[in-house]
Amino acid sequence: MTAVNELKLAALEKYLSSCIEGFKGPIRAEKFYNGQSNPTFKLTSADGTYVLRRQPPGKLLKSAHAVDREYRIQKALEATPVAVAKMIHLCEDPTIIGSMFYLMEFKQGRIYWDAALPELSETERPAFYRSMNHTLTTLHCVDIKAAGLADYGKPGNYFDRQLGRWCGQYWASETQNIDAMNQLIDWLENALPADDGRLGLVHGDYRLDNLMFHPKKPEIIAVLDWELSTLGHPWADLAYTCMCLRMPQAAGGMSGLLGKDRAALNIPSEKDFVAAYCQQMELGFERIPNWAFYLAFSFFRLAAICQGVAKRAEIGNASNAQAEKIGAMVKPLATFALEIIANEA
Secondary structure, X not given: OOHHHOOOHHHHHHXXXXXXXXXXXXXXXXXXXXXXXOOEEEEEEOOEEEEEEEOOOOOOOOOOOOHHHHHHHHHHHOOOOOOOOOEEEEEOOOOOOOOOEEEEEOOOOEOOOOOOOOOOOOOOHHHHHHHHHHHHHHHHOOOOOOOOOOOOOOOOOHHHHHHHXXXXXXXXXXXXXXXXXXXXXXXXXXHOOOOOOOOEEEOOOOOHHHEEEOOOOOOEEEEOOOOOOEEXXXXXXXXXXXXXXXXXXXXXXXXXXXXXXXXXXXXXXXXXXXXXXXXXXXXXXXXXOOHHHHHHHHHHHXXXXXHHHHHHHHHOOOOOOOHHHHHOOHHHHHHHHHHHHHHHO
């Protein structure tokens, strides 16, 4: 077992027993192997079950894997209508297990990995997508000042800032020259919309498999994986969610609806999903201006993330066993974006 997939259980047990009231060993750790660029473990102890989420050990890209930010935003959101797991403890001392980590409650629920929701009936599926949409608008309506998150991101044009950040991340982890990515970056730089002043909390990776549903009801009981969260433009989350639903059924560990008959599945179309979001946010329109840019940017950012996973696989500290396959998605993702630009811009 590699360092990224293991925990120093003796040291961890001693530490948690000293700083968490009522914590009792021994502990047993089981890694969640689906997704998670930050390695995530189920901890079973004598007093209960927890989830531990840590930075990968070893050298990391600048600003990546900030589990302290994940802890902060979820802790802040506990006092809002946004469903999150309860935060228990943040350990910023990397000497305990080899990297910074946090502990949170273990919630029992359902996570769906296939966007077509084959486990559900035609009559059940719409409610799950409505819940997904409603939770997104709930997040985007959070009062950032009241939540103590007014400094959670930088001011200014979010997309300009994000484009610069992810170009930097992509070039820092580049393993080969990909012409489609070069073309996409050029287009995004020249098509950048003017800042319209919209600002809110954005999740950054809002998709079906990052949502935990109630065991028996179409209610979201926890939004997971806040690694990419920040203050930014709400439409970035909306476009990213729609991008995920445009993907093939199995694309780098992500499940989309490309080629699926949404009407037959009784899953809302992208047009209806966006219109429902706009109505709940009281935007006064049903179509997002510059929609092709937001979609293309989402594909670009995901491609940059995939390239980072490939780089970590190359140096041996990738959490996901499918890291090389995820890295192979960079060119196809960029190509998807260029097709959107050609057909919809």
